[in-house]
Amino acid sequence: MFFCLNQLGLNTKVHSQLIYSLFFKLISMILVFFTTSLTFKYLGKSDYGIWVTIYSIISWVYLLDFGFSNVIKTKLPTLLNDKHKEINVLISTIYLGIGAISVLIFLLFSILNLFISFSDFLNLEADLVNFNAVLFLNLLFSVLILIIGNYKALFAGVVKTHIVEFSLMIIQLLVFLSLFLLHKFDLFQGQSKILTVSCVFGVVNLFIGLVFSIYFFSKHKDIKVSIKYFDLSILKLNAALGLKYFIIQMCMIVIYSTDYVLITKYFGAKDVANYDIVLKLFQVPMLLTVVALSPFWSIFSKTYAEKKYIWIKKTLMIYNLSFLLFIGGIVVLSLIIHEIIYIWMNVRFAISTMLLLTISIYICMRTFTTMYNYFLNGINKINLSLGLTIFGAVINIPVCILLIKSGFGVSGIVIGTCISILPTTIALPIQSFNIINKKIKSKDI
Numbered sequence: 001m002f003f004c005l006n007q008l009g010l011n012t013k014v015h016s017q018l019i020y021s022l023f024f025k026l027i028s029m030i031l032v033f034f035t036t037s038l039t040f041k042y043l044g045k046s047d048y049g050i051w052v053t054i055y056s057i058i059s060w061v062y063l064l065d066f067g068f069s070n071v072i073k074t075k076l077p078t079l080l081n082d083k084h085k086e087i088n089v090l091i092s093t094i095y096l097g098i099g100a101i102s103v104l105i106f107l108l109f110s111i112l113n114l115f116i117s118f119s120d121f122l123n124l125e126a127d128l129v130n131f132n133a134v135l136f137l138n139l140l141f142s143v144l145i146l147i148i149g150n151y152k153a154l155f156a157g158v159v160k161t162h163i164v165e166f167s168l169m170i171i172q173l174l175v176f177l178s179l180f181l182l183h184k185f186d187l188f189q190g191q192s193k194i195l196t197v198s199c200v201f202g203v204v205n206l207f208i209g210l211v212f213s214i215y216f217f218s219k220h221k222d223i224k225v226s227i228k229y230f231d232l233s234i235l236k237l238n239a240a241l242g243l244k245y246f247i248i249q250m251c252m253i254v255i256y257s258t259d260y261v262l263i264t265k266y267f268g269a270k271d272v273a274n275y276d277i278v279l280k281l282f283q284v285p286m287l288l289t290v291v292a293l294s295p296f297w298s299i300f301s302k303t304y305a306e307k308k309y310i311w312i313k314k315t316l317m318i319y320n321l322s323f324l325l326f327i328g329g330i331v332v333l334s335l336i337i338h339e340i341i342y343i344w345m346n347v348r349f350a351i352s353t354m355l356l357l358t359i360s361i362y363i364c365m366r367t368f369t370t371m372y373n374y375f376l377n378g379i380n381k382i383n384l385s386l387g388l389t390i391f392g393a394v395i396n397i398p399v400c401i402l403l404i405k406s407g408f409g410v411s412g413i414v415i416g417t418c419i420s421i422l423p424t425t426i427a428l429p430i431q432s433f434n435i436i437n438k439k440i441k442s443k444d445i
Contacts (some may be wrong), residue, residue, distance in 0.1 A: 017162040018292060024165035025291040029284050031172035036280060037345055038179045040273070043193055050131070051194055052276045052324060056260035058138045072150070074299075076157025087222075091154070092229035099147050107141045111137060133195050139375060141202030148209035154216050154223075161294045167212045169213030174204045244386050251393035255420050256366075259413050266404055274349050275410055281337055281344075282359050285329050286367045293370050300378030309439040312375070316432060319371045327364055334360050358414035365425045372428040384431050385424065392420035 040048045072094060076087065113136050152164045155270055178200045181187060188196050217223060263272045296315075333340075334356045341349055376382055399419055403412030 017287060018295060020162035021165045021291050021294065022288060024162065024169045025288055028165070028169045028172045029287065031169070031176050032280065033344055035118065035179060036178045036277070036322065038176065038183055039197060040277075040345060042179060042183045043197065045273045046269045047194055049264065049272035049276075051197060051262045053264045053269065053272055054134060054138055054194075054198075055136065056130075056257045058142050062344055072153040072157050076154070086228045088224050088226070089231050091223065092225045092227070093231050095150060095225045096227065096230050097145070098150070102143045102146055106139060109139055113139070134192075134198060137195065137198050138202065141206065145202070145205045145209060148206060148213060151209060151213040153217050155293065156298060157210075157222070159298045161291075163212070164294075165291060167208055171204055171208045174208070175200060178204065231404050233292070244382050248382065248386055248389050251389040254393040255389075255396045255417060258400075259417065262400055262404070263410055264396070264414050267410060269412055274351065275355075276336065277341060277349060278347065278351055278355065278359060280339060282330070282363045285326060285333070286363050287368050289326060290370055293374060296371065297374040297378045298316050300375045304379045307439075309436050313433070313436045313440065316371065316375070316429075316436070320429075323368055326367060330364055352409070352411065354408075354411040355414065358411045358418065362418050362421075365421055369421075369425055369428050372432045375432050376428065379435075381431070381435060384427060388424045388427055391423060396420040 039051070043051055072091065076090075115130050117132065152167075155161060155163045179197070182196065182200070217225070259273055259275070263275055300312065337356065338348075338351065341347070341351075373385065376385055396416060400413045400416030403416050406412065408415060
């Protein structure tokens with residue numbers, strides 16, 4: 001990948017940003033390991049399972065931007081050359097639009113929360129804490145973070161994803177230090193520990209999001225968010241693209257985040273803890289790869305507009321070859337994961353060979369399509385991805401439940417997820433190379 005950037009002739013700067021991004025992500029991953037261990041010890045296995053289930057449910061809230069943050073990442077790179085008024089209109093409209101929609105839907109969620117007992121639905125024994133109260137608090141934090149968190153799309157749009165990774169590293173550091181103090185000095189005795197952990201995560205994310213938002217606008221004084229720039233027609237104009245991203249996000253959350261809910265409902269919170277710990281380890285190489293590739297969304301948008309199709313094809317081919325190293329790393333990780341977990345958590349978990357195998361395959365499938373998603377998103381060719389993702393979301397839960405009832409256990413849920421994303425894993429690379437090859441053959445370069 002670094003070789004590809006150098007071939008672009010202009011991106012020594014982007015090259016260094018990638019190195020910074022990887023460094024910050026690596027530190028974040030180390031902090032996540034320590035934070036997870038602390039959270040596990042602080043809450044206990046059962047409450048930790050409840051906590052990660054809540055976190056997976058809350059991920060639905062991040063759909064409230066209706067894909068407009070992705071519109072910023074896609075369109076901002078093409079407007080950076082002296083089109084500050086258009087940028088201000090776009091960003092102000094999206095910021096204010098997301099804010100209004102988020103508040104409205106949060107009120108609807110809050111009303112729903114009053115009448116539905118989610119703990120009963122999930123078969124949870126939440127004697128020590130009101131599950132709905134915890135869910136409400138996390139919903140409140142998530143809506144506020146959703147609005148403030150648009151700074152990440154802004155930095156990605158100006159091809160400074162390393163700053164995004166730096167902010168996420170700071171968040172992880174502050175969360176870790178807060179939980180360390182809570183655990184070591186047993187602070188807030190008598191208070192619900194799940195509520196306390198929720199406040200730590202929520203307050204830290206809000207504070208850092210606000211700091212980096214201020215930093216972005218102080219560095220880009222020509223870019224402003226103001227009610228005077230709000231233009232409903234811009235919201236409507238970008239609604240079609242935003243809606244596509246929204247549907248894709250919604251379907252991906254159905255595919256990737258309902259696992260926790262299904263495990264909690266059919267197997268219990270303790271099995272959620274086992275699954276989460278294993279998945280977190282396997283996600284490390286995946287997240288590092290995603291970070292390394294994150295600038296390519298905006299880079300592909302720019303290079304495709306500049307008709308540098310041969311460079312794009314070369315980049316995709318090198319990525320395919322490089323991915324063999326990723327697969328090798330996953331194989332090694334699966335062989336030593338029991339010892340890593342023991343060193344990390346100081347606990348022996350019973351992990352079946354089938355679960356390790358299925359999670360390994362799942363992580364490889366999910367990671368492989370990342371580059372192709374970034375390419376197709378960057379050039380706004382997402383209809384095929386949209387259709388296949390909808391298909392995956394529709395079949396995901398029924399297939400998972402069928403496999404659970406067929407005796408596959410927790411592994412059945414992972415197999416169901418793999419089946420759901422298989423069409424996308426096959427089709428997106430084919431579509432990407434078809435697009436590029438047609439452009440090269442037409443000599444439109």
